[in-house]
Amino acid sequence: MSTLSISGLNVYFSTEDGPLHALKDVGFDVPERRIVGIVGESGCGKSTLINAILGLLADNGDIRSGEIVFEGMRDLTKLSARGMQDLRGLRISTVFQDPMGALNPVLSVGRQMTNIQYRSGQSHSEKVARAIEMLKLVRIPDAENALARYPHQFSGGMKQRIAIAMALMMEPALLIADEPTTALDATLEVTTIELLKDLQEKIGCSVLFISHHLGVIAELCDDVVVMYAGEVVERGTVRDVFQRPSHPYTRRLLECDPARQTQRTRVLPTIPGEIPDLRARPAGCVFAARCLDRHDGCDQHQPERSVSGGHAVRCNLVGSRQTQGEQA
Amino acid sequence: MRSVRRLLREPLGVFGLALVLLVIFGAIFADLLTSWDPTRINPRDRFLGPSTDHLLGTDQLGRDLFARVLHGGRIALYVALVSTAISLAIGIVLGLIAGYGPRWLDNLLILLFDAMKSFPTVMLALALVTITGPSLTAVIVVVILVNVPGYARIVRTQTIAIKTSEFVTAAQSMGASTTRILRVHIMPNVIGPLVILASMDIPVVIAIEAGMSFLGLGVRPPTPSWGSILNDGFGQIRETPWIAIAGGLPIIITTLGFTFLGETLRDVFDPRLKGR
């Protein structure tokens, strides 16, 4: 059973210049006890996807169709606001990108950590003990006294670790991590990732990890979902996708990462062009305009084709023609 | 053009615009709209109620209230325009100096603004007029004293925010002079929002003028002003309430009109300023 199973998700935003098709036919699974990474560049719909899952879409956003099935039984798109609220924090937790703004500035850390245990039915001292335990787990020094302090008295890295502690305190089934390390320095980033991995194993939850950093995804995740312009263009295990990328976009994205170029080069690969206007999606493949391998058929709609096992690619070229990447 | 269309789509904005145009139209064409002389005394026509002849009735000296209201509009708009323009000019200069100048000057000016703001407006007006005697100039001076600290502070805050922004640092790194930075990079980003805020202050200016005239500290009789009409009516509010109503109505129409228009303009042009 998958912890989270998304299928055929379509999200629209109404804007002054007409409806914007932000997510198109998005589908993937987050299996139990696995870490799934979502990777994509700005405008690919990562944030919209998280908000759709959490039921926190902006007022002008609308889920037109699709299912978000949680733990095999509840469809989150059909859940009432109240029902969603009951899941958030208890079964589904979130860590957001901005460690500076993630905590309430006028409430002490201890207060915030005990407040979110309001459904646990425990006594106050038990809640405090639980909070201290979690702070120790994320390696906050002097955890007992840290509870009385306010967010501005911690560094950015510590705040993000406190946020992680809060997210995992109720031992959720699913942790959604939205670029939790992007605002951190490289040395802090890797320690935070390692911490996250440790905790995931201890608690045994599933993680949906969003990042634009390919290296972080490769290191942390089991599976990866590559998004482009609001569509899932490729998904599979990290090993399959990173070592045998089948969608031209994935391949080019990986080539662009300077870390992938072990040989020093003066000319770095790029992907010329821009993502299409989501208010007027192209009729055919959404990447066609920037694709080097495109043919006339790319202007029609493209089916989702499975290459092998769980490795799925949304591209006309796969299967019909061997692509350069697979020959290599 | 897009902004104008969006303004016209907001019912409140259209309503405000209509009220403002009504007041401006009335003030400009006062002489065409009524044949009565706003200052001529007719002892025989005292305290006449509203009628087709005297649309709003007459006051204790038999003067036509409709004519006085229309001409009073001229005074109100004149004060609003002149004093807002002068306040803006002084406020921008002082704000730029405080925001871009040396730290000690900034501290000194901020203290000065705070001190000026700490006089209750009407108390300040009362004290000033006690010495100079009531006049239109006194009204304008009071408005400037009240408005300048606020405008200067806004300009200063914006200037400080902008002067540390990367685009100003970039200009400095190219060797741009202080005057160029102020003129090209800071002023255009400060003036737009300030003018919108100042236009929203027009009702306050009109209220100060009317209030001072109501207390007998503004225009001297027999010049018509909405405040002085209100004062005339207040004395006889039990017997002839229409005089007070005639004095208050244009104040309400004008302040509401400018406020509704200003609010809508701000939302259309600069949504960031919302809630200021």
Added chain:
Amino acid sequence: MLNYAIKRLGLSVAIVSLAMFLLFCMIYLVPGDPASVALGPRATDAMKEALRVKMGLDQPIWVQFMNFFMGAWTGDLGEEVLSGRPVLDVVFEQLPYTLVLIAGGISWSVALGIPLGCWAAIKRGSLADRMVGILSVAVIAVPSFVIAIYALLIFSVTLRWLPAIGAGEPGDVGDQLIHLILPSLAVGLGWVGYIARMVRASMLEVLEASHIRTARAFGLPDRTITYRYALTIAILPTITLLGVGIGQMLSSAVFAEIVFARPGVGKLVYDAILTRNFPVVTGAVLVTTVIFVLLNLIADLIVGALDPRVRSSF
């Protein structure tokens, strides 16, 4: 916090001192002679000269300033021209009436403004929100003296529900409260609008902050988020605004006192102008200014005490 409080207090002293200096400049540098003003047009030159000596106007300007300045700080605001009573006593006699009036105004604005603003923010975009928004700007726009006169006309003259003049029988609290309703409403109605708008705007800002998104993601109940997480932050700028608002209510109080023939500092100054009782005017201006600065100081200290970011800095 202590350091912040001391700094803020020092600033207030500096502001009051500078305000005194500005007032002095205004009185003595603006064309017009206080002695002639006080005595009226029919006074002889000898009478004017005698009063000038009595008021110290014959001395060099810096001596005059020091006298004025030191006197002001020690509570010596001069004497009333006719009766010779100390101005401070005269002002303090009237001050309680004005303070009660302003307290009434604040009560209206807080009791109505904060819930309305909160409500509008929560129901953002709804018809209720729009109505609150329009009503807020409407009551802000219309000057308080117009509200006072129209309220008098409607509720006292026409409907005869509420008394029109005076502050009520001394000692009879009920009567005094009834007499307070209309004047305090006139003073506070505009501020109902200001407070409602401010609370709405800062609530919306806070509700969009990422820590509120985090709180929602933790499944905290809406009530907790709105009142304990958001309102505690959104209320801070409102308290500061109220500090500023008191200055404007002092102005509105002048009109309310005149319209409703209530005793108070505003009425005192107004009458003093008519009788050219000059020291009373400056004295009252100074006292109200000090009160205003003091209340602002208190508002800032409250905000400082409520905000841990200020509280823990030193």
Added chain:
Amino acid sequence: MSGSPILSVRDVQVSFPVGGLTTRSAILGVAGVSFDVHRGETFALVGESGSGKTTLARAINGLQHVSDGSITFDGERIDVLGKSGMKQIRRRMSMMFQDPVGSLSPRMTVGDLVTEPFRIHGTEGRNLRDEANRLLTLVGLPADFASRYPHQLSGGQARRVGVARAIALNPSLIIADEPTAGLDVSVQGEVLNLLNELRERLGLAMVIITHNLHVVHHVADRMAVMYLGRFVETGETEAVFAAPRHPYTAALLSANPEPDPDRAHDRITLPAEVPSLLSRPLGCEFHTRCPWAQSICTTAQPPSGNVACHFPLEPGARPPSKKVPS
């Protein structure tokens, strides 16, 4: 590397006053650094937030007061120059700032923005419209972009406008502060390629400030790693990448996750947080986080030179066992 360097920085310190009325003191944002940049060369300053790299860049450009040391540009000492003297220097030394869109004045058109250097330094009979076209073509933007405003540009396009402004006056040195910050990976390459191409074509020297080591690897000839306002290691980029000698450099390099799930991650994890500039550690300032630290490191300053370390690493060195405090 022939001839005199275009830029020569010697023992430069930048200090900031801190504290209130009673507790006034100063902290060193840049605590004495020296390096040379030669014509046609790209030099990278690498460091994490708070390392002082941006402050150093601003000091070189004269935007920040230098409290000690000297900066020589093209044979002329520039840290002592007044406003008008510095203005002349700025014709030949330009700077690019972090935020691609935010470093462009929001109410100016792209055309006005790219020709602003001429307006500041005199047009000398140039046709500004032609110059705008020339510069936009040079950085690969269509000429009709001249009428756009910054908020209508994507991050990559705005960055190109920034480059156009920087090269407008044919400078000999460009200082680029995080030229790839806020850009997607697919766009980062475009900007770096453009800078490289222009550097070759125009014979520029470049100083690139970044926290992204992978970027450094491909664009810089030489690099310096900064920690708490000092250089801990300087050297040829290839040599540093092949065999870092300072533990901090080694940790930084190993902290860079690479997009290959099968690559072994022998990571050097740094315990504790970066110390505050207000209380610099004694001895070697890195000893509070260094896995190799020994007792001498806590008392004696490391030797100065290319590697500021008492015990420079041998190639392939691993942290000593697991006695690292956690």
